[in-house]
Amino acid sequence: MTALLDLGPHAGFILSSYAITLATIAGLFLWLRMDRARLVTALERLEAQGVRRRSGRSATGNGAGPRTATGSGR
């Protein structure tokens, strides 16, 4: 474990570059997750209003068309 501790005189630079890298990657990952959550809720809200996708589209008149998987997956 000693190798971890003595990062030499420039430890600050090493740690800050690792910290910035972690922050950037975590930020990107969280942004993608948040973006996905926002999109899925918006899609579900539209689905709830009875708007079908073209492939799953039944005639707009009788909203009770066959409900096909809209492929939104997990």
Add this chain to the structure above:
Amino acid sequence: MSGPTPAGTWVGALFARELRLSVRVGGGALIGVLFFLAVITVIPFGVGPDLNLLARIGPAVLWIGALLATLLGLDRLFQADRDDGSLDLMLMAGRPLELVVLVKCLAHWAGTGLPLVIAAPVLAIFLNLEPLATGAVTLTLAVGTPALTLIGAIGAALTVSLRRGGLLLAVLVIPFSIPVLIFGVSAADAAITDPTPFLTPFLFLCALTLVASVVGPFAAAMALRFSSD
């Protein structure tokens, strides 16, 4: 039920709308910063990579970059509203037009000017400025860029009905922004070369911003009233 809405709500509504428009797709919020970064990156190609030279002209380069980024981002300030008919309704809204212009300028500054101030320290690294000079430039930009936006608003109001008003706006308004540039750069340079005091030019810069926050909205409002035919 509606009654005369108190001043706070319509000012807030206008500010929120302008900010929302500048951030959304098609809005010009971060374009200013990108232009600023591009200008700062191009200059060493011309001037040469000599770090000492760059350090000397650093504050001037940052200020001229901020000036151009602000002015070139202003041509859609009123023209966007005129093209879709919103300007007519704003003229008829029964709200003081000067205040409407001031709120639009602040919203535009928050969307375009503020990111420039935030980006300045990072770009100062590219120009090899010492921390003290970086702090001074950022402070002067923080105080000076609102003046540039407010003065530029006059040009934007004057060229609102012109098809290619963007560059004309810059030409019309650059003479008025020269004092802001002079005091901004001299305040920033004063932080490096010790004899010259920092505070005097800086206070002049603050005064110019205050003057601009009065002259700008009034002149722009007058120009807008004449623009509708």
Add this chain to the structure above:
Amino acid sequence: MRLIAENLACDRGGRRVFAGVRLSLESGAALVVTGPNGVGKSSLLRVLAGLVQPAEGHVAIEGGDDEATPGEHCHYSGHLDALKPALSVAENLLFWRAFLSAPDEPACFGLAPCDPEAALERVGIGHVADLPAAYLSAGQRRRLALARLLVTARPVWLLDEPTAALDAASEEALTELMRAHVNAGGMVIAATHQPLDLDPVSTLRLEAAT
């Protein structure tokens, strides 16, 4: 409440567009402005709205809110819909409701402003409230512009070619809205070619200067 204009004259681009126009409109009545294209119908509406200074004559509102200019008593709906495509339909409407001031009097004007959802339902586009305005068709944009008239209570409606880009069903809905507005004591001035079947309607015909 009365809207009065005496010998109005308007210049545009150095050309005298119209002159000597006189009109007086009681509350609870409608006025149709007709005439060949280019005779200045739109300019007349813009003069009444206070957007353009008349070369001669003046516009006044009797019995209205004294501090407010005649323009602040009027809703103006021109060829442009004043919609921001990047904002959603509801955001557009909420902004205009908060931004446009409503004159205190005249008390006699009974049409209370309705909140955005109800306004959208009345013009028949309640289902698009959350969609960006960019996705609306031309007819839907006109309906949204009409919804703006309902969310702020201003007695005078200045409508420039209101039936443009509207299909039959929408046109009938518009007429019904105008009838409700006039019955509540409001005024409608429309520059259009189709006749408006509102009951107290008078016509102002602009002639090309011979």
Add this chain to the structure above:
Amino acid sequence: MAIADLANPTRFMALSGRLLPWLGIACALAFAAGLYMTFFVAPDDYQQGATVKIMFLHVPAAWLAMMCYSVMAVSALGTLIWKHPLADVSARAAAPIGAAFTFLSLITGSLWGKPMWGTYWVWDARLTSVLVLFIMYLGLIALWRTVEDPIRAGKATAVLTLVGAINLPIIKFSVDWWNTLHQPASVVRLDGPAIHPTILWPLLVMALAFTLLFFTLHMMAMRNEVLRRRLRTLQLGAASARTATARPQAAE
């Protein structure tokens, strides 16, 4: 995965939905191994001491920055020439990730440069061309954000990406052409790596970890983009569909 059956967005969503967790796990494992080797296995450099550990971030980030641009260039070809329906989705998804990796390589480079060269930034060929690459990424993102219709935006950015691809070889050979302060390429060289295996292996593992990270983030971003397109078509459909049946009184 033949490119052909990836063409259908729905099948892509299903396929990527299953693949994504595994990709995420592989990436996490690679990072764990890489970081362990970086901190415990790799010896300190006799000159730089421990600061050489920044290299394990800087070099992979720089590689990824350029690899991501190549992915975007291929996607651009896919959009313009092969008319692959998911090509502009891939390009649009890759742009922010590429910008992030370029940003990381610039930041870690300058943090490494301060102790070694004494300044955070110097205007030499390689750093400058990476900075130009960063501006190009931001320009592409800005272009994506200003053009409203995604199809047209896809074509416009595809052209710009291909034109920008000229910059990639300049970066790769900039070190050799301008023999400047920056350290010449010491891994991918004609006569094989010039660094000691105990440092090379952690570097390669970290590079693998970064690559897996790129593919994970890129796939997630593409899935978001497909959902965004689906939402847009749904909204367009919702606006027009109901008017045909809506009557002024209560809409159903």
